Amino acid sequence: FGFKALRSLRLEDLRIPVAYCKTFQGAPHGIQVERDKLNKYGRGLLGCTIKPKLGLSAKNYGRACYECLRGGLDFTKDDENVNSQAFMRWRDRFLFVSEAIYKSQAETGEIKGHYLNVTAGTCEEMMKRAECAAGFGVPIVMHDYLTGGFTANTSLSIYCRDNGLLLHIHRAMHAVIDRQRNHGMHFRVLAKALRMSGGDHLHSGTVVGKLE
Known part of the structure; x- marks a missing residue:
């Protein structure tokens, strides 16, 4: 934020206007399409x-x-x-x-x-890997959206929607942004941003265990 007067700053949440949300495609498919593709209903995956x-x-x-x-x-x-x-x-x-x-x-x-x-060093390489996965007929790919970047993630999300691939999102690097209580962003902000960029589900912490 660059202001000397502020020693710390944390973004806790966003209220995003519906009209603005509609300018983004959102998730490539969603849970109902995922269940249809897997033919699995009435229970967790x-x-x-x-x-x-x-x-x-x-x-x-x-x-x-x-x-x-x-x-x-x-x-x-x-x-x-x-x-x-x-x-x-x-x-x-x-x-x-x-x-x-x-x-x-x-x-x-x-x-x-x-x-x-399919995360890679360039968008071109990432898309090549996604195309290979689609060619093998697998149902789902994964992307590290914070290390890969939102632009790369949106491009991949659009490809997944057009080619019938589900997209799982990993949150690697999130703790650098959301771990401090008085600085950075809350994870809900990162999740909302991801939802607009595009992802069918997002890696999260656990109720118990090693991950927060």
Whole structure:
């Protein structure tokens, strides 16, 4: 904010006019479309994040996804750091995870999914990864919207809406902005901004556990 007279400043909430909200597309699809795509109703959707988050080969990562999905989960998920490291390039991960999804679907008779992280260093690379995911026929992708940026997120959201992909949003880097009680922004502000930019669901903390 740049004013010397203010030592700290925190934005707690936003009231956004309806007319202004209507200039944004919002979520690519929403919960009802997600349930329709998965053919799952009347209960919560159960998933998990694959651990360890770093160090697995693409083949072993895909095997872990298969075991989770075959065991009864609806979704598995990339962590925010899972991107395209030397030990697991993104295209290899996408391939082995897609195989895990189709194999578990065939054996269980249920529709399964995995949140493939398409976050990249440029918008062009991000879109290339999203197109690859769509080509493999997976139902959902993931984006780190604070590190990737709102413009990149909006572009990805529009692509997901046009191509039938669900979009999960990870909140990586949020604590730098919302953790201090007297400075920064409340998480509800970040969530509202994301809702306008576009995302079907947003990563959040837990009632109990390690995450706030």
